[in-house]
Amino acid sequence: MKKIREETVPYNTGWAADLQKGQVLRITATTTVDFVCFRRENLKERFDQARTKVYNMKIFITTGDKLMGRNNQHMMTIIENTNREGTHDLQKGMCSGYRFQLAKQEGKLRAYYHRDYKEDEIPDHGCYENLSRALAAYGIAPEDIPNPFNLNQHMKIDGATGRMEHTTVRAKPGDYVELRAEMNLLVALSACPDMPVGGKPVDIMIYEP
Ligand SMILES: [Zn+2]
Numbered sequence: 001m002k003k004i005r006e007e008t009v010p011y012n013t014g015w016a017a018d019l020q021k022g023q024v025l026r027i028t029a030t031t032t033v034d035f036v037c038f039r040r041e042n043l044k045e046r047f048d049q050a051r052t053k054v055y056n057m058k059i060f061i062t063t064g065d066k067l068m069g070r071n072n073q074h075m076m077t078i079i080e081n082t083n084r085e086g087t088h089d090l091q092k093g094m095c096s097g098y099r100f101q102l103a104k105q106e107g108k109l110r111a112y113y114h115r116d117y118k119e120d121e122i123p124d125h126g127c128y129e130n131l132s133r134a135l136a137a138y139g140i141a142p143e144d145i146p147n148p149f150n151l152n153q154h155m156k157i158d159g160a161t162g163r164m165e166h167t168t169v170r171a172k173p174g175d176y177v178e179l180r181a182e183m184n185l186l187v188a189l190s191a192c193p194d195m196p197v198g199g200k201p202v203d204i205m206i207y208e209p
Pocket of ligand 1: 032034094095096126127128190192193194
């Protein structure tokens, strides 16, 4: 394989890049990573959580499954997933500074994240702001960013009631997911502050197989 790009995305920041058809993006992280993609030639065509769930007929996707666009195009394929401890999430939107403040005002921080937080432990921004900043350079407005594919965000979901719970289950050090581009893409991600476990930097590699 030919390595084209390698970098580290610091804690609670965003990143965006072009990815040519056939290239592979490897995301190595123990933290939650909010990931989105857009067709490079028409940025209005973008990743869609619902299309992805229904195409694969499951809510936890893994190796061999496809990321679908809002017009049902194959955007990416997961070609490797070494996170065997937990699952990746297709239910949640993005965390944000506003979301954390709202949870605090409503007294729900403990209910959501299983512990109390001091004021300076509550992030003042999150994935919404990180992705908005990373994608502003491409002319994408915050409201046009789709709900993401949340890597390493292991959610407990009751199959009968649909009730969802956050968990502290995350990938192990060195675990990665590889996504192959099935069309020319703009890809973007956020190294989530990841309450309740606490965020970490995310390592990125792009290669040609
Ligand atoms: Zn987040």
